[in-house]
Amino acid sequence: MKLTLLILLAVIATLGAADKPNVLFIAIDDQNDWIGCLGGHPQVKTPHIDGLAARGTLFTNAHCQSPLCNPSRSSLLTGLRPSSTGIYGLSPGIRDVEQTKAHVTLPQTFTQAGYHTFTCGKIYHDGSFKPKDRGPEFNTWGPAPGTGKPKKPFANLPEPRHPAMDWGPFPERDEDAADYKIASATIEALQGAPKDKQFFVAAGFRLPHVPCYAPQKWFDLYPAATLQMPPVLDGDRDDTPRFSWYLHWKLPEPRLHTLKERNEWRPLVRAYLASTSFMDAQVGRVLAALEASGRAKDTIVVLWSDHGWHVGEKAITGKNTLWDRSTRVPLIFAGPGIAAGAKCARPAELLDIFPTLLELTQFPARSDLEGHSLVPQLRDANAPREWPAITTHNHDNHGIRTERWRYIHYADGSEELYDMQADPNEWKNLAADAKLADVKRDLAKWLPKVNKKPVPGSKSRILLYDAATGAVNWEGKDAGASDPIPD
Ligand SMILES: [Ca+2]
Secondary structure, three states, X not given: OHHHHHHHHHHHHHHHHHHOOEEEEEEEEOOOOOOHHHOOOOOOOOHHHHHHHHOEEEEOOEEOOOXXXXXXXXXXXXXXXXXXXXXXXXXXXXXXXXXXXXXXXXHHHHHHOOOEEEEEEOOOOHHHOOHHHOOOOOOEEOOOOOOOOOOOOOOOOOOOOOOOOOEEEOOOOHHHOHHHHHHHHHHHHHHHOOOOOOEEEEEEEEEEOOOEEEOHHHHOOOOHHHOOOOOOOOOHHHHOOHHHHHOOOOOOOOEHHHHHHOOOHHHHHHHHHHHHHHHHHHHHHHHHHHHHOOOHHHEXXXXXXXXXXXXXXXXXXXXXXXXXXXXXXXXXXXXXXXXOOEEEOOOEEHHHHHHHHHHHOOOOXXXXXXXXXOHHHHHOOOOOOOOOEEEEOOOOOEEEEOOOEEEEEOOOOOEEEEEOOOOOOOOOOOOOOHHHHHHHHHHXXXXXXXXXXXXXXXXXXXXXXXXXXXXXXXXXXXXXXOOOOOO
């Protein structure tokens, strides 16, 4: 009798485990909303990501928690806000921070539960996650190839330049490009995944992060003569606070006026689009391999980008801002139990991915995570949602995004407010409009109450503000109140 019961329990446990879906976790680097199904650029060709959206749910108002690789990925993978950990710079990584060094991450949850777990490419921020810390995260770490380098740079930019500041047709063959190799490693992992257990396979693509290199045929998709440039407004920054410049005071990424002077704006737009299409094709190869494995019906696919990218809007290129161009990202879920062909306009955060995957794979919810499961919206895209999307860049600078509004509050108290329905390009700052004082006050209620100072050892893109003296320090150097805005 006892033995029968044990067998019965074992059978139930196995059935329970068999019900749990697999996870295919696809990360993109610096991909803004220039994705066909998001409508960010009228000419972009991303048939494979669009195809994934068609068989799943697309979040059209999804935002990163930080507009920078390491803090964004650290937040997503720990489920904690940058303002709750103090991780704002490109380093340190989560395992070098007292608060998060033992925190069980999203991938670790699956590894600990006995899933077959695999990663390749860029999931953690490469530079800040040390090899000695890899073991507990994934069973297997596949290759993470870099982009390689042409004999000399294509882009005509002032020297010395950061080595990543380049764009053009390179390499000659798809097969030699990093994202091709990352897709191939992911495909092998899907083909080789043990049939008797669930898998969590993570693929981290590098494009369209600079350098925007893709083989020539991907540039041919976007003839230079008919290329549509993103809308920009002369004097767009005349009504943004000076503090908005401090968030990206001095960066390797060129300003728009430099690109225009050197006739590099159009080539950059073209290269960003070509890189996106090339990356999309690699996503397509991975999704085709999932179909061919016969396991797509039991697999949750989630696709996201760590943050967006300015391609000339607001007078800059790059990230490090609290506007939609930096914060809005593709976020798609597809698979069992998820509505197909659905678009959800509710604000969503990358922080929500962790609790969402826990619920979809029937793990117990965790009370220490700061995101909210998106499962109600995956069942019904119109399901209401109470929370806005909050993006933080450096200590005490926050952007609050609802369906209608974007509100930004900088550390020195300066503000921006945009009506995103009337003004999707964020051209008209309404923060000083007395009629909107109530709107602003309601949005300000969402500003994070916990607002950690940068953790010890913070560096690269760190901005410090002393509220007592008004002193501003960017990457270790003071920025005076009347210093000219750097080139
Ligand atoms: Ca990035």
